[in-house]
Amino acid sequence: MLEAASVTSLSIDAVDGAARTGTLATAHGAVQLPAFMPVGTHASVKALHPDEVAACGVDILLCNAYHLALRPGVEVIERAGGLHRFMGWDGAILTDSGGYQLITLAGAALVDDDGAVFVSPYDGSRLRVTPEDAIAIQARLGSDIIMCLDHPVGWGSDAATTAVATERTHLWAERCRDAHPGDGRLLFGITQGGFDEQARRESAARIAALAFDGNAIGGLSVGEPLDDMITLAEAAISQLPADRPRYFMGLGTDAELLAMVSLGVDMFDCVVPTRLARNGTALTPDGRVSLRNATYRDDVRPLDEDCSCPACARFSRAYLRHLFQAQEILAHRLVSIHNITHLARLMDATRAAIREGTFSLLREAVEGRLEGRVSLAPG
Amino acid sequence: MLEAASVTSLSIDAVDGAARTGTLATAHGAVQLPAFMPVGTHASVKALHPDEVAACGVDILLCNAYHLALRPGVEVIERAGGLHRFMGWDGAILTDSGGYQLITLAGAALVDDDGAVFVSPYDGSRLRVTPEDAIAIQARLGSDIIMCLDHPVGWGSDAATTAVATERTHLWAERCRDAHPGDGRLLFGITQGGFDEQARRESAARIAALAFDGNAIGGLSVGEPLDDMITLAEAAISQLPADRPRYFMGLGTDAELLAMVSLGVDMFDCVVPTRLARNGTALTPDGRVSLRNATYRDDVRPLDEDCSCPACARFSRAYLRHLFQAQEILAHRLVSIHNITHLARLMDATRAAIREGTFSLLREAVEGRLEGRVSLAPG
Numbered sequence: 001m002l003e004a005a006s007v008t009s010l011s012i013d014a015v016d017g018a019a020r021t022g023t024l025a026t027a028h029g030a031v032q033l034p035a036f037m038p039v040g041t042h043a044s045v046k047a048l049h050p051d052e053v054a055a056c057g058v059d060i061l062l063c064n065a066y067h068l069a070l071r072p073g074v075e076v077i078e079r080a081g082g083l084h085r086f087m088g089w090d091g092a093i094l095t096d097s098g099g100y101q102l103i104t105l106a107g108a109a110l111v112d113d114d115g116a117v118f119v120s121p122y123d124g125s126r127l128r129v130t131p132e133d134a135i136a137i138q139a140r141l142g143s144d145i146i147m148c149l150d151h152p153v154g155w156g157s158d159a160a161t162t163a164v165a166t167e168r169t170h171l172w173a174e175r176c177r178d179a180h181p182g183d184g185r186l187l188f189g190i191t192q193g194g195f196d197e198q199a200r201r202e203s204a205a206r207i208a209a210l211a212f213d214g215n216a217i218g219g220l221s222v223g224e225p226l227d228d229m230i231t232l233a234e235a236a237i238s239q240l241p242a243d244r245p246r247y248f249m250g251l252g253t254d255a256e257l258l259a260m261v262s263l264g265v266d267m268f269d270c271v272v273p274t275r276l277a278r279n280g281t282a283l284t285p286d287g288r289v290s291l292r293n294a295t296y297r298d299d300v301r302p303l304d305e306d307c308s309c310p311a312c313a314r315f316s317r318a319y320l321r322h323l324f325q326a327q328e329i330l331a332h333r334l335v336s337i338h339n340i341t342h343l344a345r346l347m348d349a350t351r352a353a354i355r356e357g358t359f360s361l362l363r364e365a366v367e368g369r370l371e372g373r374v375s376l377a378p379g
Numbered sequence: 380m381l382e383a384a385s386v387t388s389l390s391i392d393a394v395d396g397a398a399r400t401g402t403l404a405t406a407h408g409a410v411q412l413p414a415f416m417p418v419g420t421h422a423s424v425k426a427l428h429p430d431e432v433a434a435c436g437v438d439i440l441l442c443n444a445y446h447l448a449l450r451p452g453v454e455v456i457e458r459a460g461g462l463h464r465f466m467g468w469d470g471a472i473l474t475d476s477g478g479y480q481l482i483t484l485a486g487a488a489l490v491d492d493d494g495a496v497f498v499s500p501y502d503g504s505r506l507r508v509t510p511e512d513a514i515a516i517q518a519r520l521g522s523d524i525i526m527c528l529d530h531p532v533g534w535g536s537d538a539a540t541t542a543v544a545t546e547r548t549h550l551w552a553e554r555c556r557d558a559h560p561g562d563g564r565l566l567f568g569i570t571q572g573g574f575d576e577q578a579r580r581e582s583a584a585r586i587a588a589l590a591f592d593g594n595a596i597g598g599l600s601v602g603e604p605l606d607d608m609i610t611l612a613e614a615a616i617s618q619l620p621a622d623r624p625r626y627f628m629g630l631g632t633d634a635e636l637l638a639m640v641s642l643g644v645d646m647f648d649c650v651v652p653t654r655l656a657r658n659g660t661a662l663t664p665d666g667r668v669s670l671r672n673a674t675y676r677d678d679v680r681p682l683d684e685d686c687s688c689p690a691c692a693r694f695s696r697a698y699l700r701h702l703f704q705a706q707e708i709l710a711h712r713l714v715s716i717h718n719i720t721h722l723a724r725l726m727d728a729t730r731a732a733i734r735e736g737t738f739s740l741l742r743e744a745v746e747g748r749l750e751g752r753v754s755l756a757p758g
Contacts (some may be wrong), residue, residue, distance in 0.1 A: 042701070042707055043701065043705075044702055044705070044709045046707065046709075047707075047712075049712070049713075071701070071704060071705060072676065072697070072701040072704065076701070079679070079697075080677075080679050080695055080697050080698065081679070086697070088694055088698075298455055298458055300458070300459050300460070310428070314467040318455060318458075319459065322422065325450060325451065326423070328421055328423040328425065328426075329708055329712070330423045330425075333708070334428075
């Protein structure tokens with residue numbers, strides 16, 4: 001067992017069962033946990049100004065180092081003073097390494113033990129990334145939380161493929177750890193293990209032994225049944241230290257987030273709230289509202305009567321529906337703001353409930369309302 | 380000569396040659412003149428929140444009654460409390476009647492002396508609009524400045540076609556005037572006359588005789604040479620009363636706006652600043668900046684070093700270029716804000732110069748800088 005890579009940056013204020021709340025100290029401020037991180041793949045949370053993102057109640061974003069290295073290039077961002085200054089965001093930034101993109105790439109032949117070759121979707125050029133490169137790129141971008149380069153596998157991969165990719169993830173994690181420049185940046189390990197409980201447990205133990213500043217559960221929520229996802233996450237969490245933040249990559253719906261919080265997960269990211277927004281779908285405590293539906297043509301109510309986000313404060317469902325029908329960009333903006341606010345409010349309520357020891361009641365109420373079992377009278 | 384339709388809402392504070400500055404009182408506040416009106420065809424200035432539009436220094440918008448009548452429909456907006464409330468804009472709104480769309484429609488057969496039949500580009504349905512309908516639609520939307528239904532002709536139309544359309548415009552103007560409900564809304568007439576100086580003069584005299592609250596010059600800036608445009612506008616202006624605002628429809632560039640102000644025009648609208656923004660082109664005092672140009676890849680300067688708009692205050696040309704390359708919506712937003720601010724600042728400088736009696740100096744300086752004859756040192 002290696003020594004801890006750094007003094008822990010996590011401060012736990014309260015626990016309620018396995019759920020916990022607290023703060024994670026970063027070079028760009030404290031992050032309230034549990035936290036939902038909106039995704040700004042290309043150094044922009046789609047359609048939103050950074051001040052709008054902050055006003056949603058968000059203190060940390062995710063950007064994708066792989067995409068940014070391809071375009072505009074690390075040099076451009078470095079010369080502009082780093083990612084925070086480049087994109088005008090003064091809060092914390094977690095960068096994904098690009099490992100996830102290996103699932104979607106055409107041939108596994110592009111990965112070997114030394115590293116991965118990414119083919120640019122923009123111009124077909126090739127970018128060779130070793131674990132050391134992945135860390136250097138993220139450090140040069142100025143990321144507050146750097147993610148290791150990992151090798152996840154797709155749902156349905158065979159055992160041999162999974163074993164090779166998971167072992168590679170562990171070897172890369174060590175190399176990432178050795179390459180980490182420190183200097184106030186946090187480095188998170190990523191656990192893999194495919195879709196086998198025992199492999200998930202072993203992977204988490206191997207990553208935990210490297211004493212990263214935080215640990216992520218990667219390669220899940222990629223198509224496996226929800227029950228499997230929960231069992232596999234639980235297997236990983238059983239091996240992860242309680243004094244480091246736990247991050248479930250690529251999640252999710254209200255119910256999924258609360259399920260994972262109940263297991264002790266602290267951080268989440270997902271493109272769904274902004275992607276849904278662009279398709280005209282708003283998240284509400286009573287489920288999704290699809291603004292394309294003619295029902296809303298004359299609906300002068302806000303998306304959510306209990307929400308005070310800039311969309312709900314001024315605009316009706318009728319107007320938002322009109323904007324979608326007219327393909328006006330303001331539609332994407334307003335519903336993106338609402339959807340991110342919705343998840344930020346859910347995390348805020350979660351933190352308060354954990355502090356008060358009422359998290360399971362909150363979870364039950366949220367799930368009940370989503371399933372239509374509980375009807376809350378408006379205002 | 381008929382009586383004035385209402386007490387004049389125009390207050391002239393200063394004149395400088397034929398240029399003048401003052402205010403136009405509307406049911407939604409005073410509009411500073413000369414004014415540039417951003418276009419919100421579908422009840423949204425493309426990509427912008429109404430508060431952002433106001434922060435650009437704008438107190439009046441243009442919306443298109445024809446488009447809104449087709450989608451979402453007048454009833455929807457009426458039931459939502461009117462156009463101001465529907466779109467969350469508390470400033471003045473001028474609505475265009477749809478006359479301009481007659482230029483772009485397929486067959487002139489769709490127009491007769493009674494009115495026009497518009498074919499919906501959305502679902503092919505037909506909307507019959509008489510002059511009386513045009514007024515009623517705009518009144519129901521809650522427009523502050525209602526435009527008469529007119530019949531402009533395209534550049535290159537023959538004399539006979541032009542004469543018929545212009546005479547129809549005059550007859551329709553009378554019917555619009557008779558149909559005007561008053562009640563605090565202003566009604567503007569539209570002069571036509573095609574591309575003949577004498578016909579322009581006669582049309583303006585006919586429209587002026589109807590004593591509208593303001594008078595527009597329509598059917599220009601549709602492809603005719605700049606010199607012709609100026610001569611024809613001058614012919615119309617010679618017949619328009621000085622105690623009513625003059626509005627040149629569908630203009631324009633910095634130089635065109637100042638040329639028209641020098642002839643005594645008070646109001647302008649144009650889709651160009653927001654359309655250019657969506658294509659990655661920013662307006663600056665030194666000319667247009669096309670952010671697609673690789674020159675800006677590493678350019679950490681703002682679009683315009685003398686501009687304090689939200690785009691210039693925080694973001695570099697390098698970031699804006701990156702956003703365009705990555706097809707991020709924030710690019711459209713930020714450059715739209717900048718371009719509208721650019722024109723609002725030009726109008727602000729114009730008003731100040733007229734008050735100080737230095738308008739021709741301002742015009743010379745603006746044109747000189749645009750043509751690269753004058754180089755202003757930054758800061």
